[in-house]
Amino acid sequence: MMLDPLALTQALVAQKSINPPGDEAPIAQYLKGILEPAGFSCQVVTLGENRASLVARFGAGNKPALCLTGHMDTVPLGQAPWSRDPFGGQVEGDRLYGRGTSDMKGGLAVMVCSVVEAIKRHPQLELVLVITSDEEVGCQGAKLLWEQGHLDQKVGAILVCEPTGNLPDLGHKGSLWLEAICRGVTAHGSTPELGVNAVYLAAQKILVAKDLDLGPERHELYGRPTLNVGSFKGGLNINSVPDKASFTLDIRTLPSMSHQAVKDWVQQALGPEVELRWIIDAEAVEVDPKDPWIEECLGLLQARNQEPVPQRGGVYVTDASVLWRAYDRPPVMVLGPGDFSEAHKTDESCSVSKLYEAQEIYLEILERWARR
Ligand SMILES: [Zn+2]
Incomplete structure (x- = not known):
């Protein structure tokens, strides 16, 4: 049976x-x-x-x-x-x-x-x-x-x-998930001039990430690579200058794209003040x-x-x-x-x-x- x-x-x-x-x-x-x-x-x-x-x-x-x-x-x-x-x-x-x-x-x-x-x-x-x-x-x-x-x-x-x-x-396709961490200096919310606001830095970097151009390549089976900022975290409370903010990048890659090379390229675009961490690395x-x-x-x-x-x-x-x-x-x-x-x-x-x-x-x- x-x-x-x-x-x-x-x-x-x-x-x-x-x-x-x-x-x-x-x-x-x-x-x-x-x-x-x-x-x-x-x-x-x-x-x-x-x-x-x-x-x-x-x-x-x-x-x-x-x-x-x-x-x-x-x-x-x-x-x-x-x-x-x-x-x-x-x-x-x-x-x-x-x-x-x-x-x-x-x-x-x-x-x-x-x-x-x-x-x-x-x-x-x-x-x-x-x-x-x-x-x-x-x-x-x-x-x-x-x-x-x-x-x-x-x-x-x-x-x-x-x-x-x-x-x-x-x-x-492949999946490359990265966490981007931005750091600042905390201060009392009434004296923002004494701190460095990590949320402002992260906000600027998110807009840089949004406009990243993954290239014109189109694969006959897998189409184009894509990028999405899927989540954001920043600050602890309303009356402090936040010293840490982070966001995540979900990048869907083509077989021709090495994930290490993509990560290096994202790092260069976001600048050295952003720390990039691997979350998921599964190639196409x-x-x-x-x-x-x-x-x-x-x-x-x-x-x-x-x-x-x-x-x-x-x-x-x-x-x-x-x-x-x-x-x-x-x-x-x-x-x-x-x-x-x-x-x-x-x-x-x-x-x-x-x-x-x-x-x-x-x-x-x-x-x-x-x-x-
Ligand atoms: Zn499944």
Whole structure:
């Protein structure tokens, strides 16, 4: 009997893994409990208190493996009240409700159900599943797996099961998040001439950041780089001259942009009086649309949908930012059953029929991988 993607998604949604704190370890153990009896060799990698990632391998290791990847953590529930139980896995019509249904316990469940079925049909498959913790705050779980030497095998392609509504994204942009800190000298609010106001300095620098020109380059898959000042903090109380203010920069980069070079360039534009700190550094993933595996996947999707599949890349970041580099830059396709527009929302949901459709797509991709 085939494992059921809906039932498994509901089981994963019921296991709370809001990051922070994450608490992914019980889910890693739970998935090991499915994959190990099926024939996978599983390694649960502990990454902190009640936190773990799971690397599951299948095959003799003679040929490059297909890597399938997904993360177990979810974002918090947010301020607004939910109208359904976020951990209840309630189904209404074609919608399954709960935190992580779209991003991305649905994708994770379909991935596990599909590989367990595929290795029965094609025992010659070579697979590695990288099931991560701590993705939502900058791919930290994947980075630790790489640093600790767990991403060491030969991988021929990466399928990222993040939410795309079952349409393919060929790689994605990078995310560079920086904090800019401005310092001044505090004084009593009645004698501002005795101090240096850090909020004024930060306000000037924010306007410099707003007008930074990231260049005219437009990538055929990823479009243009973007920059946004997302938050500002400054001052302690109304009657003091503030001696510290800071703001954050969210820069979405193209594959051609080195994050160190971008940071150096921002530093130069803002001047030496601004201290720049890294928050998130996840570089872009570049994919050649003419790669044979990509062409094969696009071909099978085109045949299924009976219409041309748009060639596009993602504007978001996934763990592939780390995995692509660790595995020596194989082709990367992001395709999963969740809806990207549902990710991180109140009353998050996913389409039940898309779970089953994704399972059919994954099984076709796995069948073709087995024939290599
Ligand atoms: Zn995600």
